[in-house]
Amino acid sequence: MKILMTASEAVPYAKTGGLADAVSALSLALAKLGHEVRIVIPRYYGINRGELTQVEGAMGVHVGGGEEWCAVYTTALPGSPKKNPVQVFFIDHEKFFGRDGIYGTPSEPDFLDNPRRFTFFCRAAFQLCRKTSWYPDVLHAHDWPTALVPVFLKFGERHGAFANTVSILTIHNLGYQGIYSKDNFWYTNLGWNDFYAAGFEDWNMMNLLKAGLYSADKLNTVSPNYAEETKTHVQGFRLDGVLRHRSADYMGILNGIDSALWNPKTDDLLPQKYSVQDMSGKAKAKEALQREFSLSGKSDVPIIGMVTRLTGQKGVGALFGPAYGSAWSICRDMNLQFVLIGTGESWCENELRSLSGRLSNFKAQIGYSENLSHLIEAGADFFLMPSQYEPCGLNQMYSLAYGTLPIVRNTGGLVDTVSNYNEEKGTGTGFMFNDLTPSAIYNTVGWAVWAYYNRPKHIDAMRIRGMKQDFSWEKSAKVYIAMYESALTPAPYGPL
Numbered sequence: 001m002k003i004l005m006t007a008s009e010a011v012p013y014a015k016t017g018g019l020a021d022a023v024s025a026l027s028l029a030l031a032k033l034g035h036e037v038r039i040v041i042p043r044y045y046g047i048n049r050g051e052l053t054q055v056e057g058a059m060g061v062h063v064g065g066g067e068e069w070c071a072v073y074t075t076a077l078p079g080s081p082k083k084n085p086v087q088v089f090f091i092d093h094e095k096f097f098g099r100d101g102i103y104g105t106p107s108e109p110d111f112l113d114n115p116r117r118f119t120f121f122c123r124a125a126f127q128l129c130r131k132t133s134w135y136p137d138v139l140h141a142h143d144w145p146t147a148l149v150p151v152f153l154k155f156g157e158r159h160g161a162f163a164n165t166v167s168i169l170t171i172h173n174l175g176y177q178g179i180y181s182k183d184n185f186w187y188t189n190l191g192w193n194d195f196y197a198a199g200f201e202d203w204n205m206m207n208l209l210k211a212g213l214y215s216a217d218k219l220n221t222v223s224p225n226y227a228e229e230t231k232t233h234v235q236g237f238r239l240d241g242v243l244r245h246r247s248a249d250y251m252g253i254l255n256g257i258d259s260a261l262w263n264p265k266t267d268d269l270l271p272q273k274y275s276v277q278d279m280s281g282k283a284k285a286k287e288a289l290q291r292e293f294s295l296s297g298k299s300d301v302p303i304i305g306m307v308t309r310l311t312g313q314k315g316v317g318a319l320f321g322p323a324y325g326s327a328w329s330i331c332r333d334m335n336l337q338f339v340l341i342g343t344g345e346s347w348c349e350n351e352l353r354s355l356s357g358r359l360s361n362f363k364a365q366i367g368y369s370e371n372l373s374h375l376i377e378a379g380a381d382f383f384l385m386p387s388q389y390e391p392c393g394l395n396q397m398y399s400l401a402y403g404t405l406p407i408v409r410n411t412g413g414l415v416d417t418v419s420n421y422n423e424e425k426g427t428g429t430g431f432m433f434n435d436l437t438p439s440a441i442y443n444t445v446g447w448a449v450w451a452y453y454n455r456p457k458h459i460d461a462m463r464i465r466g467m468k469q470d471f472s473w474e475k476s477a478k479v480y481i482a483m484y485e486s487a488l489t490p491a492p493y494g495p496l
Helices: 018-032 114-132 148-157 182-188 192-197 208-215 224-229 240-245 280-292 316-320 327-333 346-358 370-379 395-401 412-417 438-454 456-467 473-488
Strands: 002-006 036-042 053-063 066-076 087-092 138-142 166-171 179-181 205-207 218-221 250-252 303-310 337-344 362-366 382-385 405-409 431-433
Touching (some): 002 018, 002 114, 018 036, 018 138, 018 473, 036 114, 053 114, 087 114, 114 148, 138 473, 148 166, 148 182, 148 192, 148 208, 166 208, 166 473, 182 192, 208 240, 218 224, 224 250, 224 412, 280 303, 280 370, 303 316, 303 346, 303 370, 316 346, 316 438, 327 337, 327 346, 337 346, 337 370, 346 362, 370 395, 382 395, 382 438, 395 412, 405 438, 405 456, 431 438, 438 456
Parallel strands (some): 036 087, 138 166, 166 218, 218 250, 303 337, 303 382, 337 362, 382 405
Antiparallel strands (some): 053 066, 066 087
């Protein structure tokens, strides 16, 4: 089938989080299974036109009662199968996308014209199909920036060449919904009857994601457990009622990981590759990790690793909050080492610098490094993820693939991927806690460290068990195909 991915991000071109990885990896997996997949994203300032091929002729997009003109560029997605490459298209519009930042900048975290920027982009996706004479069976939108794609399909585009096209909307993070003043609605070219029929209304504001949830033919999110959580008041971010209403068309499909990139058997960023059959390379990675962070080279001391955004969603308050976070007590009371790389809220960055200066067994580097992230996944013994909520999570799957045991909160996709340790039977693949409190994190890290020193055979068995699991995108892609097919299958008529 023909599938068009409409997204605000895709690696390696534009990325702020896991959305970009998921869009590209899913597209590649679908292409390898024989489907014709295209991706369309904006051409942001940081994407070099010189490395792209321009599609001949300008393209007009009807928005705001008039017409905006743009250019279109294209290239093949790296890693595509040679016989069936994934083609990536870029909508080039200087006024909207020729700037630093995807959604905002540090000085302006959410661009004021974001509702118009992404309204234009969603309209442009349909014009792209017309311009290239390529019409998809499935329009797959991702998160609030492209949530208007299913709205436009339902309330205006589902005729002619789009008559049999269906729409899918994937929620990567329900906490971000695209809520703006409804003064921006005129720019969509929809009528006010559509405003209410499509479900834009949100306390006298305009909610783009909510409208997409009402309008898409099928909905999904990135893990089965998160799908259930989002239908509750606690995790539903005020859209739980909508998701309960659409529950027959809503499911969770676990994200996969790029097993070509995240695989200790083939990882060129490690000092020595390793596998279930030969784990010696993991010990070499631990030595390298200790050297990199200037920690004492004790092979018998467990290392706790973290690669994270320093935001409230990731649980950094309970872990690093000044005067109450548990990290200080963990490093003071337990015979372990703690390494972290990350960037985010300034208070947390400052606290990490302070802890690094005061504790000999805690070292943090502010920023992100692909090399260091691989080294931490391989060299650490445990990987800590105390998330407030986690739609899917990738790092716990990376950790399991590298024989590093996750310590996670009982939430979202972490529940679907990590099995809690049973110290009587020695089963499980990680350590789990329920409440996001400093004491819960402290106690669970302590439990993992106790097992490290007192149940080493259990730890070894858990590592092997985790490394043998299949988190490939091919497995997830097959579930997406089944969802596409169910959307494309007309509902049977009932008895007359």
